[in-house]
Amino acid sequence: MSTLVIKDLHVSIEDKEILKGLNLTINTNEVHAIMGPNGTGKSTLASAIMGHPKYEVTQGTIEIDGENVLEMEVDERAKAGLFLAMQYPSEISGVTNADFVRSAINARREEGDEISLMKFIRELDKTMDFLEMDQEMAQRYLNEGFSGGEKKRNEILQLMMIKPKFAILDEIDSGLDIDALKVVAKGINEMRGEGFGCIAITHYQRLLNYITPDHVHVMMQGRVVKSGGPELAQRLEAEGYDWIKQELGIEDTDAVTEEA
Amino acid sequence: MTVETKLALSATEVRSFSQSNNEPAWFGSLRAEAIEKAAELPMPTPDKTNITKWNFTEFPQHTVESAPFSSLDELSADLKEIIDIEGQENLYIQRNNTPAFLKISEELKAQGVIFTDILTAVREHSELVQKYFMTEAVKVDEHKLTAYHAALVNGGVFLYVPKNVVVEKPLQVVFLNDNADASLFNHVLVVADTNSAVTYVQTYVSTVEESNGQANLIEEVIALDNAQVTYGSVDVLAKGFTTYVNRRGHIKRDAKVDWALGLMNDSDTISESITHLIGDGSLANTKTVVVGRGEQKQNFTTEIRHWGKNSEGFILKHGVMKDSAQTIFNGIGKIEHGASKSNAEQESRVLMLSEGARGDANPILLIDEDDVMAGHAASVGRVDPIQLYYLMSRGLSKAEAERLVIHGFLAPVVTNLPIESVKNQLTKVIEGKVR
Ligand SMILES: Nc1ncnc2c1ncn2[C@@H]1O[C@H](COP(=O)(O)OP(=O)(O)OP(=O)(O)O)[C@@H](O)[C@H]1O
Numbered sequence: 274m275s276t277l278v279i280k281d282l283h284v285s286i287e288d289k290e291i292l293k294g295l296n297l298t299i300n301t302n303e304v305h306a307i308m309g310p311n312g313t314g315k316s317t318l319a320s321a322i323m324g325h326p327k328y329e330v331t332q333g334t335i336e337i338d339g340e341n342v343l344e345m346e347v348d349e350r351a352k353a354g355l356f357l358a359m360q361y362p363s364e365i366s367g368v369t370n371a372d373f374v375r376s377a378i379n380a381r382r383e384e385g386d387e388i389s390l391m392k393f394i395r396e397l398d399k400t401m402d403f404l405e406m407d408q409e410m411a412q413r414y415l416n417e418g419f420s421g422g423e424k425k426r427n428e429i430l431q432l433m434m435i436k437p438k439f440a441i442l443d444e445i446d447s448g449l450d451i452d453a454l455k456v457v458a459k460g461i462n463e464m465r466g467e468g469f470g471c472i473a474i475t476h477y478q479r480l481l482n483y484i485t486p487d488h489v490h491v492m493m494q495g496r497v498v499k500s501g502g503p504e505l506a507q508r509l510e511a512e513g514y515d516w517i518k519q520e521l522g523i524e525d526t527d528a529v530t531e532e533a
Numbered sequence: 534m535t536v537e538t539k540l541a542l543s544a545t546e547v548r549s550f551s552q553s554n555n556e557p558a559w560f561g562s563l564r565a566e567a568i569e570k571a572a573e574l575p576m577p578t579p580d581k582t583n584i585t586k587w588n589f590t591e592f593p594q595h596t597v598e599s600a601p602f603s604s605l606d607e608l609s610a611d612l613k614e615i616i617d618i619e620g621q622e623n624l625y626i627q628r629n630n631t632p633a634f635l636k637i638s639e640e641l642k643a644q645g646v647i648f649t650d651i652l653t654a655v656r657e658h659s660e661l662v663q664k665y666f667m668t669e670a671v672k673v674d675e676h677k678l679t680a681y682h683a684a685l686v687n688g689g690v691f692l693y694v695p696k697n698v699v700v701e702k703p704l705q706v707v708f709l710n711d712n713a714d715a716s717l718f719n720h721v722l723v724v725a726d727t728n729s730a731v732t733y734v735q736t737y738v739s740t741v742e743e744s745n746g747q748a749n750l751i752e753e754v755i756a757l758d759n760a761q762v763t764y765g766s767v768d769v770l771a772k773g774f775t776t777y778v779n780r781r782g783h784i785k786r787d788a789k790v791d792w793a794l795g796l797m798n799d800s801d802t803i804s805e806s807i808t809h810l811i812g813d814g815s816l817a818n819t820k821t822v823v824v825g826r827g828e829q830k831q832n833f834t835t836e837i838r839h840w841g842k843n844s845e846g847f848i849l850k851h852g853v854m855k856d857s858a859q860t861i862f863n864g865i866g867k868i869e870h871g872a873s874k875s876n877a878e879q880e881s882r883v884l885m886l887s888e889g890a891r892g893d894a895n896p897i898l899l900i901d902e903d904d905v906m907a908g909h910a911a912s913v914g915r916v917d918p919i920q921l922y923y924l925m926s927r928g929l930s931k932a933e934a935e936r937l938v939i940h941g942f943l944a945p946v947v948t949n950l951p952i953e954s955v956k957n958q959l960t961k962v963i964e965g966k967v968r
């Protein structure tokens with residue numbers, strides 16, 4: 274079992290503090306859902322874990338099995354077992370999807386022990402079939418001209434090929450049609466198990482209908498303000514966030530600005 | 534003030550060189566007249582690059598003797614990689630100034646295709662060469678360097694494809710430079726007659742560390758009505774050359790030329806590629822990639838000039854600059870009066886890999902006609918840190934991520950080279966250069 278521990282995390286972007294002391298612990302074999310209103314720092318958390326160059330961690334720690342993640346370069350974090358399915362994946366012209374995924378797999382292997390081309394192609398074909406992706410997508414340039422939904426599916430393809438210990442899925446359900454949502458959920462469920470833990474950032478219960486979370490956390494104002502089981506997500510779906518705000522005495526900053 | 538440039542050969546010397554080659558009288562006269570013009574004509578003036586201090590005229594010797602290859606087994610391993618030894622049916626290898634190997638299939642011969650070194654062509658196909666050699670596309674008296682070239686031509690290729698002949702498989706040429714004292718005044722003349730089609734791919738390979746010579750290269754592509762020419766070149770000339778390369782297309786009615794150029798010289802280089810879309814409905818696609826490194830200074834001017842109605846021209850240039858390399862990219866789309874319904878598009882992108890490198894992309898549209906379409910895009914930038922982050926988040930090292938982004942950036946030309954082995958060679962050269 275592996276554990277990802279985030280303690281008292283403070284993160285700024287362009288000198289604006291977004292995360293203000295966030296705590297979260299995830300084990301493999303667990304699925305955690307993170308929900309919360311727009312702009313409360315969910316993507317910031319994901320980016321800070323992965324090491325996005327624009328996000329500055331000013332306080333706190335992130336550790337995988339006791340290893341200090343914050344000292345690692347982005348690629349080292351990936352090799353330590355972290356994976357982020359991004360809300361807005363980059364497009365890279367001239368680099369085929371297949372070449373990229375193969376490089377990513379080989380980056381985890383010793384020189385001289387690269388995955389054989391045949392084995393790679395077999396696995397890629399199989400996984401693309403599983404995700405109901407057109408084989409032609411393998412030879413397309415990485416995310417270039419992909420539709421929103423195709424990009425998300427492609428993130429899951431990479432996830433399944435790379436097999437990380439911890440995946441953070443940032444709104445993997447946004448922009449997906451119903452069938453695509455089922456396919457993506459099928460991919461994530463396929464990964465579930467002993468060696469895999471997952472943080473799914475989402476706004477909607479519908480993803481969680483397919484991927485039942487073990488834990489649900491609510492983020493507001495740069496912190497986790499409430500945690501619970503799957504029933505918490507269901508209540509949020511039904512009632513929204515106001516009850517939590519009232520319960521915790523959180524002022525709606527946006528509303529205040531509007532009134533002023 | 535005019536700078537006195539000393540020409541290496543006199544008219545008498547040029548004439549006697551021509552005679553020793555058994556060239557027909559017209560070619561001897563062309564050379565002799567050209568050397569006299571070269572003495573008087575001004576240097577070309579590439580936009581935004583000052584070449585007054587560059588040495589384009591002096592060299593150790595006009596021609597060097599090299600041994601031909603009696604079989605392809607004699608080629609070095611590097612050269613063998615560029616050539617599909619078994620599969621390549623039509624192949625010409627020039628070693629410095631010596632025609633070193635020629636293979637042409639019976640099928641092409643039977644169809645009347647002429648594929649031979651330029652000086653043999655001058656002798657054996659005199660009339661045909663005389664008709665097109667620096668008459669339609671490039672003119673002898675454009676400036677000092679075109680005249681100098683005409684006077685001193687010492688290599689190159691003649692390719693003629695007769696009417697209605699469609700050559701399916703690419704013809705390949707390799708210009709090997711393995712003598713540091715060699716100078717290359719190579720002339721490539723491709724004439725695709727009416728309704729014909731051909732694919733020509735050449736490679737310049739220098740195996741010398743540093744050259745003492747000149748490279749003054751002129752390449753002319755004449756595509757007659759409804760002909761199609763695909764022209765690929767990978768240039769990898771050594772440091773030390775002063776390179777002037779002039780590629781010119783002369784495209785008639787409904788004819789088409791596709792240029793795919795991998796310009797990977799390590800020498801200082803002035804490159805101009807101009808395609809004249811003469812005929813109505815003619816089309817030119819010019820795709821160029823460049824890598825500059827070290828102290829290299831380069832100027833690449835790509836121009837498509839529209840004369841015919843409904844003519845279409847596309848210029849795509851991608852350059853990668855590292856170290857303290859300095860490169861100017863001039864892209865010119867010019868639509869002449871009368872070339873109505875024409876379309877001139879261009880895109881220039883420069884990727885800077887180091888602080889000390891300089892790259893300028895200058896897109897220019899000159900339009901003398903109302904009813905046309907035109908567009909340009911240009912950018913000079915660095916590798917996008919967000920792209921690197923994305924790639925690294927999958928475990929790729931920074932170096933590997935950069936390598937992928939750079940290869941991706943240059944892919945539009947690499948993938949367009951019609952011979953697999955040459956494509957691989959270009960990929961390898963890029964790999965070596967951007968490392
Ligand atoms: N470059 C930036 N400069 C200034 N503020 C930024 C920048 N990037 C993000 N922010 C701010 O940080 C805050 C948190 O953004 P983040 O993307 O983490 O929110 P989120 O919870 O993921 O929201 P959503 O649900 O809409 O995806 C927002 O207020 C956002 O405007």
Ligand SMILES: [Mg+2]
Pocket residue numbers: 315316317360443
């Ligand atoms: Mg977000």
